Every structure is written in structure tokens, then in C-alpha cells.
Amino acid sequence: MPIDAAKALAAEPRTGEITWDRRDVQLYHLGIGAGVPATDPDELRYTLESRLHVLPSFATVAGSGSPGVISGLAMPGVDVDLARVLHGGQRLEIHRPIPVAGRASATGRIAAVYDKGKAAVLVMRTEVADEDGPLWTNDAQIFVRGEGGWGGDRGPSARLEPPAGEPDKVVERAVREDQALLYRLSGDYNPLHADPQFAKLAGFDRPILHGLCTYGITLKAVVDTLLDGDVTRVRSYTTRFAGVVFPGETLRIRMWRSAGAGEGEVRVAVSAADRDDAPVLADTVVEHS
Numbered sequence: 093m094p095i096d097a098a099k100a101l102a103a104e105p106r107t108g109e110i111t112w113d114r115r116d117v118q119l120y121h122l123g124i125g126a127g128v129p130a131t132d133p134d135e136l137r138y139t140l141e142s143r144l145h146v147l148p149s150f151a152t153v154a155g156s157g158s159p160g161v162i163s164g165l166a167m168p169g170v171d172v173d174l175a176r177v178l179h180g181g182q183r184l185e186i187h188r189p190i191p192v193a194g195r196a197s198a199t200g201r202i203a204a205v206y207d208k209g210k211a212a213v214l215v216m217r218t219e220v221a222d223e224d225g226p227l228w229t230n231d232a233q234i235f236v237r238g239e240g241g242w243g244g245d246r247g248p249s250a251r252l253e254p255p256a257g258e259p260d261k262v263v264e265r266a267v268r269e270d271q272a273l274l275y276r277l278s279g280d281y282n283p284l285h286a287d288p289q290f291a292k293l294a295g296f297d298r299p300i301l302h303g304l305c306t307y308g309i310t311l312k313a314v315v316d317t318l319l320d321g322d323v324t325r326v327r328s329y330t331t332r333f334a335g336v337v338f339p340g341e342t343l344r345i346r347m348w349r350s351a352g353a354g355e356g357e358v359r360v361a362v363s364a365a366d367r368d369d370a371p372v373l374a375d376t377v378v379e380h381s
Contacts, residue, residue: 100168101202103168105199105200106200110197111155114144116278120150120308123271123278123308125268138312146191148186148228149329152230165234176236176237176238179233179234181330181331183231183233183329183330186329188226196222200217200219202216202217203217203231206244207242208246209246212235215233216232260348263344263345268340269340276302284296284299300336301336306372310373314345314347314378318358325381326378327380332376334371334372334373334374337372341366342365344362347360355379356379357377357379358380361374
């Protein structure tokens with residue numbers, strides 16, 4: 093079997109050093125659509141070095157930009173056809189605010205392998221810490237079609253009950269025609285997001301936007317709309333990738349916030365406004381202070 097669950101789970105973690113600076117942060121922020129309008133004080137905190145704050149989703153590209161999907165497929169016990177692989181979901185837990193520049197140790201391992209019958213799900217966990225302690229933990233859910241059925245643990249269900257009632261906020265965010273070309277400069281150079289011929293081979297009419305770009309756009313919308321623009325309030329951020337986005341489309345982002353003060357959460361649903369609200373991100377939760 094291409095996936096040996098026992099071997100994958102028993103493999104030694106891989107540790108390496110990562111670094112980033114303000115230019116990496118600014119480029120990431122531009123890649124998820126920050127800076128519109130360019131002179132807006134609320135946008136300058138994402139783009140101007142003298143005011144720079146780091147959106148927590150930057151953790152998905154910090155250091156190298158290579159997503160957990162790619163590193164997970166290079167682990168012992170995993171030998172699969174890339175054409176069968178989907179990035180199923182992402183969870184990010186923030187332990188401390190991410191500094192504008194840093195040097196840290198990143199340790200990656202397969203934290204779980206689930207048997208979904210017709211597919212397998214790998215959870216690639218990356219834990220990042222600097223000299224002052226843990227910074228963040230990233231879990232990438234890697235969905236591999238055709239690799240289930242060995243009788244293993246099915247794992248938890250990722251599906252949540254839909255939020256009740258009308259959303260507290262609905263915003264729309266336009267995705268630029270060149271958004272994927274800009275976002276890929278943060279490190280994810282998969283040709284699926286730039287090369288029309290490659291996209292057609294993968295079954296798409298044209299290149300699609302990176303799922304983690306939509307992930308970043310969405311978190312920025314939540315922070316700017318419901319968290320007073322304060323990036324340090326984000327504690328964790330979870331989503332399931334439910335559909336694709338094409339550059340040039342408009343995202344419709346619906347948000348439901350929990351009642352009460354202090355610790356809380358925002359439930360989010362994201363759809364493609366241009367395609368009859370086709371689902372893009374589902375089961376999405378931002379936990380915050």
C-alpha cells in the first residue's frame with residue numbers, strides 16, 4: 093500500500109531552521125490583497141514597515157513558503173501520486189504574536205493517518221518555536237484519493253453544524269487577476285496557479301487561486317471587520333477547503349460571532365459570489381480573545 097500508516101507515524105520528526113523578515117511579511121500581505129486603498133491607515137499596518145503588524149496566517153508561508161501538503165508527501169511511509177492529492181483543510185494555533193522578523197526552529201511530522209474508506213487523510217503537523225518558546229502550530233490535512241480501505245481509524249469528522257441565523261457581517265473581497273501570480277512569490281510555485289496548460293491537465297479551465305491565499309484573505313477580513321484590526325487577538329484558525337477560486341472573482345465572506353465578551357469565536361463561510369455562491373471555505377472558525 094502506498095501509505096504505510098505505522099511507518100509514517102513512527103518516523104522521526106524533521107527539524108530545520110526558518111527565517112523571515114519584514115519584506116517577507118509585506119509580500120505575503122500584498123499577496124492576500126492588502127494595500128487597497130494604498131493610503132488607508134488600516135491598510136498601512138499591513139504594508140508600511142514603520143507600522144507593520146503580522147497577520148497570523150503568515151505562518152503558513154514563513155521561512156520557505158512550502159505548504160505542509162508538500163512536506164507531508166516527502167515523509168517516510170508516504171508514496172502517493174500527486175494527481176490524487178488534495179489540500180483538505182488547515183488549522184493554525186498561535187501561541188504568541190508573530191514578530192515582524194524572526195529566526196526559529198520548525199519541526200514537522202505526520203501527526204495522524206485516517207482511513208476514510210475511499211481515501212486516506214494525513215495530518216502534517218509543523219511546530220515552530222524560537223529562543224523565547226513556542227510560536228505556532230500548523231496542521232495541514234492532506235486528502236489522498238483511492239488510498240483508504242485498510243481498516244484504520246476513521247478519525248474525527250471535520251463537518252460542523254451550519255451557523256444559526258443571519259450572519260452578523262457580510263463582506264465581499266475582489267480577487268485580482270494577478271493575485272495568484274503575486275501570492276506564489278511567497279514560496280508556493282505550484283504551476284497549477286499560474287500555467288494554463290498545467291491547469292487544464294489538472295481538470296481546470298484556467299489556473300486557480302491557492303487555497304491558502306483564500307485562507308489569508310478570509311482571516312484578514314475577519315480581523316479587520318470584527319476584531320478591530322488587532323491581529324494579536326487571533327488564537328486559532330481552522331478551515332476546510334470546499335471549492336476553488338479563480339483569479340478575478342469576488343469572494344463573499346459571511347461571519348457569525350459568538351455572544352459575550354472576552355474569549356470568543358467567529359464562524360465563517362466563504363463562497364464565490366460570481367458562481368451562485370459556490371462554496372469555497374467551509375467549517376471555518378476563528379477563535380479569539
